[in-house]
Amino acid sequence: MQLLGFSTQDIIAATDECVMCGLCLSHCPTYSAAKNEAESPRGRIAMVRAIHEDRLQPSQTLLNHLDQCLGCMNCAEACPVQIDYERILDSGRLITNARHTFLYRLKQSLLRATLSRVHVRMMAKFLLRMYRGMKADSLFMKLAARFPYALRLPLLIPGLHEPSFTRNPFTSEMQNLRVALAPSCASDLFSDPCISSAELVLQALGCETVRLPQNLCCGALHQHSGDLRTAGRLIRNFCNAYGSQDFDAVASLATGCAAHISRYPALLNEPCTTWMSRHHVEICVLIARLQMQHKPKFRPLPETVFVHRPCTQKRVSNDPGLTEKLLSPIPGIRFEKFLDDAMCCGAGGMNVFTQAKLADQLIQGKIAELKSSQAGYLVTSNIGCALHFQAQLSKSKSAIKVCHPVQLLAQQLLYSGHA
Numbered sequence: 001m002q003l004l005g006f007s008t009q010d011i012i013a014a015t016d017e018c019v020m021c022g023l024c025l026s027h028c029p030t031y032s033a034a035k036n037e038a039e040s041p042r043g044r045i046a047m048v049r050a051i052h053e054d055r056l057q058p059s060q061t062l063l064n065h066l067d068q069c070l071g072c073m074n075c076a077e078a079c080p081v082q083i084d085y086e087r088i089l090d091s092g093r094l095i096t097n098a099r100h101t102f103l104y105r106l107k108q109s110l111l112r113a114t115l116s117r118v119h120v121r122m123m124a125k126f127l128l129r130m131y132r133g134m135k136a137d138s139l140f141m142k143l144a145a146r147f148p149y150a151l152r153l154p155l156l157i158p159g160l161h162e163p164s165f166t167r168n169p170f171t172s173e174m175q176n177l178r179v180a181l182a183p184s185c186a187s188d189l190f191s192d193p194c195i196s197s198a199e200l201v202l203q204a205l206g207c208e209t210v211r212l213p214q215n216l217c218c219g220a221l222h223q224h225s226g227d228l229r230t231a232g233r234l235i236r237n238f239c240n241a242y243g244s245q246d247f248d249a250v251a252s253l254a255t256g257c258a259a260h261i262s263r264y265p266a267l268l269n270e271p272c273t274t275w276m277s278r279h280h281v282e283i284c285v286l287i288a289r290l291q292m293q294h295k296p297k298f299r300p301l302p303e304t305v306f307v308h309r310p311c312t313q314k315r316v317s318n319d320p321g322l323t324e325k326l327l328s329p330i331p332g333i334r335f336e337k338f339l340d341d342a343m344c345c346g347a348g349g350m351n352v353f354t355q356a357k358l359a360d361q362l363i364q365g366k367i368a369e370l371k372s373s374q375a376g377y378l379v380t381s382n383i384g385c386a387l388h389f390q391a392q393l394s395k396s397k398s399a400i401k402v403c404h405p406v407q408l409l410a411q412q413l414l415y416s417g418h419a
């Protein structure tokens with residue numbers, strides 16, 4: 001296996017690009033919250049470099065600063081030299097991984113296993129259901145309130161990547177695409193109804209949809225937590241499973257996965273990743289393009305819909321109005337955006353589980369905006385963000401429904417047979 005770009009010299013050369021201008025600071029949510037250079041992109045870049053050069057030993061404080069990075073990549077977007085921050089961060093986490101306490105590594109491994117292994121997910125889902133079934137005033141519930149944030153999450157949630165398919169779905173003569181749907185591995189844990197919605201909408205757009213029997217993990221969580229060996233194996237499994245079948249496109253339903261899959265050729269230099277990069281597309285990008293020629297009909301929705309643009313969506317589409325474009329065929333719909341639209345909601349990567357306090361703090365501004373609005377819905381295409389928003393909104397007993405934009409499309413779709 002060849003995992004590219006992680007030699008010490010490569011990383012030092014990548015950190016050399018940083019001119020320490022500080023233009024990224026105001027775009028970084030952790031720096032904005034802590035006002036501490038060590039919580040900034042520039043500070044983290046300097047730390048990773050110093051570790052690679054053996055000038056700094058990874059202390060617990062230093063590990064915390066690297067762990068608290070949300071991986072939102074706002075810094076890379078704002079950076080005038082387009083720093084490859086993602087690679088620098090991955091390498092920092094890779095070389096410091098072994099320095100974490102045994103308990104921390106165990107917690108991380110359990111989280112990754114829960115999300116990436118189907119049998120562990122089934123067991124976790126069973127346990128979560130049992131937990132939810134208990135009376136709210138039971139002793140167990142009181143004890144469990146001290147448990148990780150994961151237990152409070154709801155069980156049910158309602159580069160510029162231009163795909164180049166073997167058959168081009170975006171020309172007028174192309175019909176009946178065979179599209180494989182790739183849900184996030186967390187989606188069956190949290191009963192995400194997004195997959196059936198995507199099937200309905202794509203079928204209305206003339207596509208044949210296929211689900212593989214088992215959700216495959218794209219490896220993003222392993223990559224971002226420094227377990228590059230497992231990440232490489234998962235990338236290969238993922239590409240081979242889809243690549244061995246005759247699909248015109250592989251559509252990711254979660255932008256976290258889509259952003260990671262778009263990096264595959266740079267992470268694993270094998271033919272299967274080249275195939276994937278030619279066939280992979282994020283679901284909103286695919287549907288928005290197909291809608292341009294098929295023009296399906298929708299029932300009116302005279303409601304305000306708050307649009308959340310996840311950090312990972314920015315990495316798969318450079319169109320800031322993608323979600324509005326996707327939903328605008330619904331008559332009567334109105335859109336609102338967050339004032340700090342570019343800022344991460346705090347759910348980045350596994351932070352919603354591992355840095356719950358910080359995640360709670362970072363979302364409060366957005367929750368206040370939502371509560372003071374007339375919105376009936378919040379749409380977001382990242383499952384981690386959706387869970388984080390829904391947990392917070394239910395805490396404040398808000399009636400705003402949280403869903404993926406494709407769910408809203410499916411809900412409003414008028415198809416033959418509708419009265």
Ligand code: SF4
Nearest residue numbers: 018019021022024079
């Ligand atoms: S904007 Fe880019 S070059 Fe400037 S400090 Fe941040 S990472 Fe370094």
Ligand code: SF4
Nearest residue numbers: 028069070072073075
């Ligand atoms: S990825 Fe996000 S949280 Fe991490 S340093 Fe960059 S802007 Fe800050």
